[in-house]
Amino acid sequence: MSEVESEADEVAESDEAVEPDEAAEAGRDEIWIEKYRPERLDEVAGHEDITERLSRYVERDDLPNLLFSGPAGVGKTTSAVAIAKELYGDDWESNFLELNASDQRGIDVVRDRIKNFARSSFGGYNYRIIFLDEADSLTSDAQSALRRTMEQFSSNTRFILSCNYSSKIIDPIQSRCATFRFGPISxxxxxxxxxxxxxxxxxxxxxxxxxxxxxxxxxxxxxxxxxxxxxxxxxxxxxxxxxxxxxSTARPEEIEEMVTHAIEGDFSKSRSILDDLLTNKGMAGGDIIDQLHRSVWEFDLSDEATVRLMDRVGEVDYRITEGANERVQLEALLASLSLEQN
Missing domain, CATH: 1.10.8.60 (Helicase, Ruva Protein; domain 3)
Structure with missing residues (x-):
């Protein structure tokens, strides 16, 4: 029996020796978002139209520079890694460079790490992939340097840029990429x-x-x-x-009750619910604003009351973003809704 066959038998025996409960318990020690991260494009959930188009690039081994835009947690990084795994198989890690632009914003990153990787020799493949996550955090100078690097190494390197807002990517880079917009998963x-x-x-x-x-x-x-x-x-x-x-999420009915009391003119009850959310549940003011914005059209409110609430939410969100006190601004929002009924 060869050494390979012997090792395979040992692995098989060791796998059989693990009880199902022990395996499940061991699995719980892992981070599930990594454990269940899709390995292939056709396993990425919620973006079948995008993954189908990307799969065609992979099948033809003709990948252009790509720009993925969309909110967090919708599959941008997963899709980039899946592309690399399908193109390179077991060699994907040596042909795939991932950088996070939010941590490495300077122009030196583009000039040094990216260029060094793009220049290094490799064999067996037509190109390597550089994945730049949160590319909209790069400074304008760094993006300009990136544009020049994309031109210089276009023959042997492909870039995949990921961002939350494609509008923050300079036009010369956008024009060099095929753009894919990832929306929230259904x-x-x-x-x-x-x-x-x-x-x-x-x-x-x-x-x-x-x-x-x-x-x-x-x-x-x-x-x-x-x-x-x-x-x-x-x-x-x-x-x-x-x-x-x-x-640390408020129930939709708690948010609705808080707003309803305010619109009915009962500021005290409305403020009491807000205080419970901020103090006892430890919610941030920005999170409450986000939930208000998400749920406002689901409340049993008149169109007029809904429009007034949206107007106040937009104003308060801007003020909190600019550094105003969250509690004061949220209480002011509820007070303004209450005063309109008195």
């Missing part, structure tokens, strides 16, 4: 993935628990899976209570 896509992970990990979920995970995630698959893993530690069943506790 509620159905998040639900399907949550149930799949829960089944793999042997986690019991309730219907309202899954709905709470979907609401808290708001289209962010990474946030949904992280929340599922955190909630699974709290008890045997992942229910609504566990999810809202672990994610």
């Amino acid at each position: 509620d159905e896509g998040v639900t399907e993935q949550i149930l799949k992970v829960a089944e793999q990990e042997g986690i019991e979920t309730t219907e309202d628990g899954v709905e709470a995970l979907v609401y808290a995630a708001d289209g962010d698959m990474r946030k949904a899976i992280n929340a599922l893993q955190a909630a699974a530690v709290m008890g045997e069943v992942v229910d609504e209570e566990a999810v809202f506790t672990i994610t």
